[in-house]
Amino acid sequence: MPRVTHRAETDGEHGVGKGGAIPRQSLAAAVVERLRERIVSGELREGQQLRQDAIAADFQISRIPVREALSHLAAEGLIKIVANRGAVVSALSPEEIGELFETRAVLECYMLREAIPNLSETDFERAESILREFEESLEDESDARSWGQRNWLFHSTLYAPANRPVMMAFLKTLNHNCDRYTRLHLVFTRNLHLAGEAHRKLLDACRTRDPRIASDALWSHIMDAGQYLKEFIARRREQHP
Amino acid sequence: MPRVTHRAETDGEHGVGKGGAIPRQSLAAAVVERLRERIVSGELREGQQLRQDAIAADFQISRIPVREALSHLAAEGLIKIVANRGAVVSALSPEEIGELFETRAVLECYMLREAIPNLSETDFERAESILREFEESLEDESDARSWGQRNWLFHSTLYAPANRPVMMAFLKTLNHNCDRYTRLHLVFTRNLHLAGEAHRKLLDACRTRDPRIASDALWSHIMDAGQYLKEFIARRREQHP
DNA sequence: GCTGTGGAATGCGTATACAACATACGATAT
DNA sequence: ATATCGTATGTTGTATACGCATTCCACAGC
Numbered sequence: 001m002p003r004v005t006h007r008a009e010t011d012g013e014h015g016v017g018k019g020g021a022i023p024r025q026s027l028a029a030a031v032v033e034r035l036r037e038r039i040v041s042g043e044l045r046e047g048q049q050l051r052q053d054a055i056a057a058d059f060q061i062s063r064i065p066v067r068e069a070l071s072h073l074a075a076e077g078l079i080k081i082v083a084n085r086g087a088v089v090s091a092l093s094p095e096e097i098g099e100l101f102e103t104r105a106v107l108e109c110y111m112l113r114e115a116i117p118n119l120s121e122t123d124f125e126r127a128e129s130i131l132r133e134f135e136e137s138l139e140d141e142s143d144a145r146s147w148g149q150r151n152w153l154f155h156s157t158l159y160a161p162a163n164r165p166v167m168m169a170f171l172k173t174l175n176h177n178c179d180r181y182t183r184l185h186l187v188f189t190r191n192l193h194l195a196g197e198a199h200r201k202l203l204d205a206c207r208t209r210d211p212r213i214a215s216d217a218l219w220s221h222i223m224d225a226g227q228y229l230k231e232f233i234a235r236r237r238e239q240h241p
Numbered sequence: 242m243p244r245v246t247h248r249a250e251t252d253g254e255h256g257v258g259k260g261g262a263i264p265r266q267s268l269a270a271a272v273v274e275r276l277r278e279r280i281v282s283g284e285l286r287e288g289q290q291l292r293q294d295a296i297a298a299d300f301q302i303s304r305i306p307v308r309e310a311l312s313h314l315a316a317e318g319l320i321k322i323v324a325n326r327g328a329v330v331s332a333l334s335p336e337e338i339g340e341l342f343e344t345r346a347v348l349e350c351y352m353l354r355e356a357i358p359n360l361s362e363t364d365f366e367r368a369e370s371i372l373r374e375f376e377e378s379l380e381d382e383s384d385a386r387s388w389g390q391r392n393w394l395f396h397s398t399l400y401a402p403a404n405r406p407v408m409m410a411f412l413k414t415l416n417h418n419c420d421r422y423t424r425l426h427l428v429f430t431r432n433l434h435l436a437g438e439a440h441r442k443l444l445d446a447c448r449t450r451d452p453r454i455a456s457d458a459l460w461s462h463i464m465d466a467g468q469y470l471k472e473f474i475a476r477r478r479e480q481h482p
Numbered sequence: 483g484c485t486g487t488g489g490a491a492t493g494c495g496t497a498t499a500c501a502a503c504a505t506a507c508g509a510t511a512t
Numbered sequence: 513a514t515a516t517c518g519t520a521t522g523t524t525g526t527a528t529a530c531g532c533a534t535t536c537c538a539c540a541g542c
Contacts, residue, residue, distance in 0.1 A: 008242050028312075046517075053493070062527045064305070067495085075316030083267055084494055085531050099407035103348070110347045119481050125370075166340035268496075293524070303497045308525085325503050325524055 027061055031069035034059075039089055040148060040180045041079050046091040050079060077177050092181075094234040100178050101226025107171055109219050111159040113211040118161035127157045127203055135196045147186065148179035154199055158206060181229050200223075268302055275300075280319050280330055281389060287332040291320060311377045318418050320376035333422075341419050342467025343445055348412055348459050352400040354452040359402035368398045376437045388427065389420035399447060422470050428441055437444040439466075 035055070038044045050070065056063045072089050073079045080090045090098070134150045152175045159168065186195070198221050205217035276296070291311065293304045300307070311328050312437050314320045319427045321331045333341070375391045400409065427436070436455045446458035 023401060051493070063494090064526055064528095068309060068312055071312055075313060085535095086494070096407050099405055102405075103408055106348060106351045107344070164340055164343070166337050167344055170344065226353065292522095294522090304524090305496055305498095326505095327523070 010152060011152070024174070027059075027065035028068040028072070030031070031055070031059060031061075031065055032072050035069060035073060036076070036176065039073070040176060040183070042180065042183055044089050046089045048089045050087040051088065052086070076173055078180070092123050094230045097178075097181055097233055098230040100174065101229070102220055103172065104174050104178060105222040105226070107167060107174075107217050108155065108159065108222060109215045111162045111167060112206070112218050113215050114164065115159050115162035116206065116209055116211045116214055118163070119158070119206065119209070121160070123157065123161060124203070124207065126156060127206075130154045130157060131196070131199055131203060134199065135193075148185060151175070151179065151182075151195070158202075178226075181233065182225065185229050185232050208232060244380070255385060268300075268306040269313070271307055272296070272300060272302075273313045276310060276314060277417065280296050281417055281424070282419065283424055285330050287330045288303060289330045291328040292329065293327075314453075318416055319421070326367040328447070331343055331439070335471045337387070338422055339471040341415065342463055342470070345412065345415050345419060346460050346463040346467070348415075349396065350410060350413070350456045352403045352405060352408060353447070353459050354456050355405065356400050357404035357447065357450055357452045357455055359404070360450070361402070361445065364398065364402060365448060368395060368447075368463050371395045371398060372437070372440055372444060375440065376434075389416070389424060389434065390476070392416075392420065392423075397442075400414070419467075422474065423466065426470050 035044075035050075040172075044050070052063045052070070056066045059066070070079060070081060074081045074087065078085045078090060081087045129201050130150065130153050134154060137146065137150065152172065155175070156168065157170070159171070202217050202221055205214045208214065276285075276291075285291070293307050293311070297307045298305045311320060311322060314353075315322045315328065319331060320328045324329045371391065371394050375395060378387065378391065391414065396416070397409065397413070400412070443458050443462055446455045448457065
């Protein structure tokens with residue numbers, strides 16, 4: 001959707017603030033993307049305040065598109081807005097984090113069970129190649145940013161044959177919200193390879209084409225991560241109150 | 242949250258448009274509520290265009306809060322926004338409607354299974370009384386508006402003991418989206434009492450305290466409705482293209 | 483020294499104003 | 513007569529401007 005406002009012409013001309021100028025599409029949509037990236041990547045810590053003025057100035061736009069962007073992010077659950085008191089990056093309680101992963105587990109296991117009968121050899125190869133890329137990128141610290149994307153790509157490849165676009169959309173948002181915490185954990189523990197192993201086990205389980213086996217593997221993959229994170233965050237909150 | 246803008250003083254002074262003036266809280270939030278009500282109640286048909294100007298004039302406010310409200314509703318899935326071309330009440334395909342109900346079934350059955358061990362006699366009595374109110378209100382045609390609310394109230398009472406606030410919030414939105422179609426169906430077929438019977442069966446199933454029995458009952462309750470509606474809408478679309 | 487009240491400062495919510503984009507219709511040229 | 517382009521109109525997207533809520537701090541009273 002070629003959305004070129006009058007600002008577009010001035011984009012490249014002079015200095016860009018720390019945020020840089022925004023290129024195309026709806027400004028609000030662009031701001032959503034950038035802010036989400038910053039939140040999910042951990043650049044914006046949980047609890048941090050988001051001032052409309054500051055963001056607007058940073059992107060060199062007015063507050064209106066910023067407000068819309070914030071509203072959108074609030075709907076996704078990444079931030080919380082209190083009337084007249086601004087927006088903060090939502091700090092979920094350990095229980096809420098656990099629930100997020102639990103919801104994922106419930107829906108994704110169902111998706112996988114529905115997908116298994118339709119999984120073709122091509123799908124397996126696709127997942128395999130994504131997994132290899134994934135494992136290679138694990139070495140590269142700077143690539144940590146794309147970890148979430150690769151993770152979702154792998155999972156969604158397995159679910160795609162279920163042919164449930166609506167659920168997929170749901171799950172994508174949910175994963176955004178979970179990745180934020182997963183990354184936090186990964187950064188601290190640095191055992192990224194564990195995630196790789198878990199994925200490989202999961203893929204093997206799918207190859208059996210037994211819905212029960214695959215589903216169980218996925219269930220523990222997600223719930224274990226959730227449980228681990230729940231405890232990790234709880235400990236961390238105690239130490240840094 | 243007492244949100245009184247300078248508009249509040251002028252609220253009662255002169256004539257109200259068809260929409261009436263808006264009292265308190267954030268204007269945007271208020272508009273969301275009203276529009277959602279109109280969409281879910283079927284007052285705004287699917288596919289119908291929502292012009293910002295018209296809505297703003299109707300509520301006697303500017304377009305800014307209207308835009309935010311629309312954005313919010315889009316996030317809930319009740320409307321669709323295309324850049325520079327406005328918003329329309331989202332017309333879901335029969336397949337999408339089916340998926341909506343399927344998602345509900347998956348999550349709500351899980352919730353119910355988790356809730357069953359914690360269901361107390363008090364909970365049963367509460368559900369019972371809601372169900373009675375429900376059945377009484379069925380006779381009153383004018384009360385059809387509150388059908389969705391009562392329906393969700395009944396369901397959520399059964400899930401509450403699972404103690405999963407995040408999932409509950411998810412499900413509430415999902416139910417809003419489903420009710421819109423359920424209502425459509427009910428208005429045409431007028432067999433509201435069927436819903437009452439299904440709920441009574443469900444309650445009895447829960448009283449067995451057997452997770453399997455209760456879950457199965459809920460599953461068919463939701464999936465049957467979804468399937469029926471899917472076909473109903475498909476037929477209706479053929480006839481009124 | 484502590485508490486309560488008033489005022490300034492900061493930042494959000496909304497209104498108004500203007501610019502950009504989409505569509506439809508009519509004029510002109512082939 | 514048809515096709516294409518320009519223009520008119522309406523609607524959305526964004527900027528600027530202003531009023532109000534909340535917060536923080538100073539200062540008076542106890």
